[in-house]
Amino acid sequence: MVNEKITTVQQxxxxxxxxxxxxxxxxVWKMKAPLSRETVTxxxxxxxxxxxxxxxxxxxxxxxxxxxxxxxxxxxxxxxKKGENHIITIRIDVANEVFLQEKTPLLEKALQLLADxxxxxxxxxxxxxxxxxxxEKRALKQRIQAVxxxxxxxxxxxxxxxxxxxxxxxxxANGELEDVDGITAEQLFQYYQKTxxxxxxxxxxxGDVQEDAVLQAVTSHFSMPTRNVRSSGGTQVAHKAPEKVNxxxxxxxxxxxxxxxxxxxxxxxxxxxxxALQMFxxxxxxxxxxxxxxxxxxxxxxxxxxxxxxxxxxxxLMVMSGIEPSNxxxxxxxxxxQMEAMKNGDFTDEEITQTKAVIRNQLLETxxxxxxxxxxxxxxxxxxxxxxxxxxxxxTDRVTRExxxxxxxxxxxxxIYFLTGMEGVE
Numbered sequence: 001m002v003n004e005k006i007t008t009v010q011q012x013x014x015x016x017x018x019x020x021x022x023x024x025x026x027x028v029w030k031m032k033a034p035l036s037r038e039t040v041t042x043x044x045x046x047x048x049x050x051x052x053x054x055x056x057x058x059x060x061x062x063x064x065x066x067x068x069x070x071x072x073x074x075x076x077x078x079x080x081k082k083g084e085n086h087i088i089t090i091r092i093d094v095a096n097e098v099f100l101q102e103k104t105p106l107l108e109k110a111l112q113l114l115a116d117x118x119x120x121x122x123x124x125x126x127x128x129x130x131x132x133x134x135x136e137k138r139a140l141k142q143r144i145q146a147v148x149x150x151x152x153x154x155x156x157x158x159x160x161x162x163x164x165x166x167x168x169x170x171x172x173a174n175g176e177l178e179d180v181d182g183i184t185a186e187q188l189f190q191y192y193q194k195t196x197x198x199x200x201x202x203x204x205x206x207g208d209v210q211e212d213a214v215l216q217a218v219t220s221h222f223s224m225p226t227r228n229v230r231s232s233g234g235t236q237v238a239h240k241a242p243e244k245v246n247x248x249x250x251x252x253x254x255x256x257x258x259x260x261x262x263x264x265x266x267x268x269x270x271x272x273x274x275x276a277l278q279m280f281x282x283x284x285x286x287x288x289x290x291x292x293x294x295x296x297x298x299x300x301x302x303x304x305x306x307x308x309x310x311x312x313x314x315x316x317l318m319v320m321s322g323i324e325p326s327n328x329x330x331x332x333x334x335x336x337x338q339m340e341a342m343k344n345g346d347f348t349d350e351e352i353t354q355t356k357a358v359i360r361n362q363l364l365e366t367x368x369x370x371x372x373x374x375x376x377x378x379x380x381x382x383x384x385x386x387x388x389x390x391x392x393x394x395x396t397d398r399v400t401r402e403x404x405x406x407x408x409x410x411x412x413x414x415x416i417y418f419l420t421g422m423e424g425v426e
Contacts, residue, residue, distance in 0.1 A: 001389045002367065004377060005211050010224040015377065016214050017206040023099065025107050025207030026370035027114050029090040030378060031199040033230070035081060035168035041140075041175030042183060042191040047077035047088045048136040049188065053122030053129065054113075070109055071095040075117075079173040082382045083268070083313030086173065088195075090117060091371070096208050107209060108217050114203075115221035119196070127189040137180050144177045152322070155258035155419045159318060162248050163262040163415040169314050198230050202381055206370045246415040251422055256304060257325040258419040261335060263317040265310065266410040269383040273410075274312065275395040276403035280411075281310050282355035283347050283404065284338060285319060289354055291338040291347070296321065302331045313382055317411060325420045332416065342408040345401060352401060359396050363389075 005016045033043070057063040067073045073094040080087045094110040097103060122129050147153045157172060164170040205214045242264065267277045278286075285292035285308025296306040304322040311318070323331045341347065366372035367389065380386045387395070 002373065002377070007211075007215055009215055009218045010222055011201070011227040011229060012218065012222060012224065013200075013202045013381070014215060014218055015202060015204045016209060016211040017204065017373065017377075018209055018211065019206065020208045021368075022207055022370055023096055024093045024370070025096055025110070025205070025209060026374070027092045027094070027110055028204040028206070028371075028374045029114060029118060030202045030204070030374075030381075031088040031195055032082075032085050032202075032382070033195065033199045035084050035086045035171050037168075037171060037176075039191065040086060040171045040173075041179035042188055043086055043088065043195070044079055044173065044175035045133075045136055045140050045180070045183060045188060046192055046195065047079065047090055048139060049128055049132055050117050050121055050192075051075055051077050051090065052132045052136060054116040055120040055122060056116055058122035058129070066113070070106060070113070071100065071104075073106075073110060073113075081169065081171075081173050082378075083311075084168045085313075085382060086171075087378075087382075088199075090114065093370070098208060107205075107207075107213070111205075111214075111217045112221045119222065119224070121192075123189075128185040128192075130185050133183070133185040133188060137183060140174065141177060141180050144172070144174050144180070147172070147174070151252075151254055151256070151258055151419060152320070155260045155417065156318065156320060158248070158250065158419070159260040159262050159415060159417040160316075162246060162417055163316070164314075169311075169316075193225070197225055197227050200229055200381070202378065204374045204377070206373060242412055242414040245413050247418075248415065249418045249420060251420055254419060254421050257323045257328065257421070258417075259303075259319075259321045259323050259328065259331055259335075260417045260419075261319040261332075261413070262415040262417070263319075263339075264412045264414050265315045265317050265407075266412065267407060268315045269312045269379055269387075270385045273403070273407050274387075275392075276399045276407040277310065277312075278359060278396065279352070279355055279399045280342060280404050280407045281308055281317065282359055283351050284308055284342050286310075287355065287358050289351070289358070291341060292319065292321075292335065295338055296331060296334050300330070300334055302327050302334060306331075306335070312379070325423070328418060328420070336413075339408075339411070339413075343405070343411075345405040345408075347401075347404075349401075352399075352404070356396055356399070360393060363392055363396075 076091045078089040092110050094106050097106040161170050267273045292306040297303045306321040308319045
């Protein structure tokens, strides 16, 4: 189904996935390091500085012009948290040269460009270019600020901060606003060198590609410094049982209240119960046929939206809902009632069947794009637990009612966060 071959070249794990399903070839460079307060903001800035210029194309304009010459190749960077890891992603999508009239070695050129971005950045006086760093610091501050301005994202952030206080996971992937101004070009360059020598690095090459040609190109273009990789050894999750439910009410000038509830699932991607947990979430709040959506939003009309999502590497379940501030107690009770129903096995065989079908379709849809396929495959790197695609499908199919109830029994309420208007809770 998915033919992934993994070879280590210069301590880079190269994942080649040959397929003729796509018109493009996709390169995805992932760097993984533990989340930490000291480095989170430096790390959030780094990929944006790297994508702003290389030694050969030292400005955004020159780099973008070259991407256009590669038949409109695209370059994107991204940051994410997976469990207690902070992941940098750099992605290049390039046309499959087979479809071009003149046979330009586009894949080779794209790999060379990626190597230039990560290994040969634009520099001055032995460090990053001051002007680029200053510009990207301004942009990073705007990205961090944007979360505070979007109350839906803000409530999700605040729930995590309250729930995971003192744990690395409380940090935001974009870093801390108060740390941005203090970062210098020199300090960022030193941190960049440290990431090259210590981060766990995975390179995915997906498309109409030959493994030998990919490995040859990686060997010739990626001359890595001596590496002393910190292996994060899978996601060891601190399961701290909540002593009492943490309830936080925050008042701001908002019209719509945000009621976000956090649970500890005590199950992660590493565990055998992972598929049952996915099923539990699907029936509880993950989809439009779920209990939260139907009972809180549709039947009781208590919420503008109501859904739940999992953080599979950290073992968290988050409920997000938008409500009238005056409906706080009612909405909270009805959400808790849906959780009780799950723990009591109060769901139908039809809900089980429907959820299995939706999970299956969602997975097949996700791996239908190169980007989605990489995200699914990368779970195996973060967790050290290998789950081939076929196992995802058969594992989900095998989940029974008893499995779902057992997993529901492990879910513990941890934190209730409510963002409400100035007039308070009625």
